[in-house]
Amino acid sequence: TAPARDRLRIAIQKNGRLAEPARSLLTACGLSWRQSRDKLFCYGESLPVDLLLVRDDDIPGLIADGVCDFGIVGRNELDEQGAARRRIGLPDAYQALRGLNFGQCRLMLAVPEEWEWSGVEQLAGKRIATSYPAILADWLAARGVDAQVVELSGSVEIAPRLGTADLICDLVSSGATLAANQLKPVETLLESEAVLAGPVKTPDDARAGLMAMLLRRLDGVVKVRD
Ligand code: ATP
Numbered sequence: 001t002a003p004a005r006d007r008l009r010i011a012i013q014k015n016g017r018l019a020e021p022a023r024s025l026l027t028a029c030g031l032s033w034r035q036s037r038d039k040l041f042c043y044g045e046s047l048p049v050d051l052l053l054v055r056d057d058d059i060p061g062l063i064a065d066g067v068c069d070f071g072i073v074g075r076n077e078l079d080e081q082g083a084a085r086r087r088i089g090l091p092d093a094y095q096a097l098r099g100l101n102f103g104q105c106r107l108m109l110a111v112p113e114e115w116e117w118s119g120v121e122q123l124a125g126k127r128i129a130t131s132y133p134a135i136l137a138d139w140l141a142a143r144g145v146d147a148q149v150v151e152l153s154g155s156v157e158i159a160p161r162l163g164t165a166d167l168i169c170d171l172v173s174s175g176a177t178l179a180a181n182q183l184k185p186v187e188t189l190l191e192s193e194a195v196l197a198g199p200v201k202t203p204d205d206a207r208a209g210l211m212a213m214l215l216r217r218l219d220g221v222v223k224v225r226d
């Protein structure tokens with residue numbers, strides 16, 4: 001188990017869609033940081049709450065390992081890594097504590113525009129490219145559909161044109177990327193937004209009080225912004 005700490009650590013995305021909104025949300029909660037030179041670690045000034053700036057993919061693992069106490073990450077990423085853990089028999093190590101009302105998107109199945117969509121039975125024997133293999137595999141299994149999951153770490157939307165897959169399962173917000181690749185969305189697997197993620201079990205040291213206080217402030221800020 002991780003050692004006792006008296007400062008809180010929050011992991012947020014260093015660069016990307018959630019980076020700026022996550023930081024400004026925490027600032028609105030009254031947090032401020034001393035600017036550090038490497039900018040991977042920001043030392044908390046107004047409160048003993050430090051920031052870790054990382055790739056979003058690393059956030060669930062940092063919470064699972066007890067390196068960070070909270071993280072701001074898309075529900076899509078948290079659910080994928082949670083589902084992947086469950087598939088190999090690992091216990092749940094983190095949970096979404098609050099929805100944060102930004103970073104909204106959907107994880108969707110999208111098929112070539114010329115397909116006539118009649119329902120999930122149509123997926124039998126098809127190859128589906130995705131960066132969310134665990135969520136997709138669970139979704140297919142729950143519907144009794146036998147399709148092949150092709151895991152790709154990026155550029156999923158060009159897979160059908162390249163012939164590496166028949167259709168895709170990817171994040172969609174405006175739909176413009178799908179349209180540009182002659183794909184159309186047909187099924188929603190997950191409605192996602194940025195969430196505050198935390199451990200399943202609250203640490204029993206000075207961090208517990210800080211975590212409770214931050215949650216209270218966050219609730220106030222998110223409510224006012226609504
Ligand atoms: P990193 O370098 O941190 O790994 P990334 O490329 O994985 O970055 P971003 O593209 O910045 O991540 O997306 C971060 C999160 O923003 C996504 O996981 C998702 O929750 C959310 N998001 C909102 N809209 C979209 C969208 N249209 N496409 C992708 N992600 C979106």
Ligand code: ZN
Nearest residue numbers: 055056057058
């Ligand atoms: Zn990422």
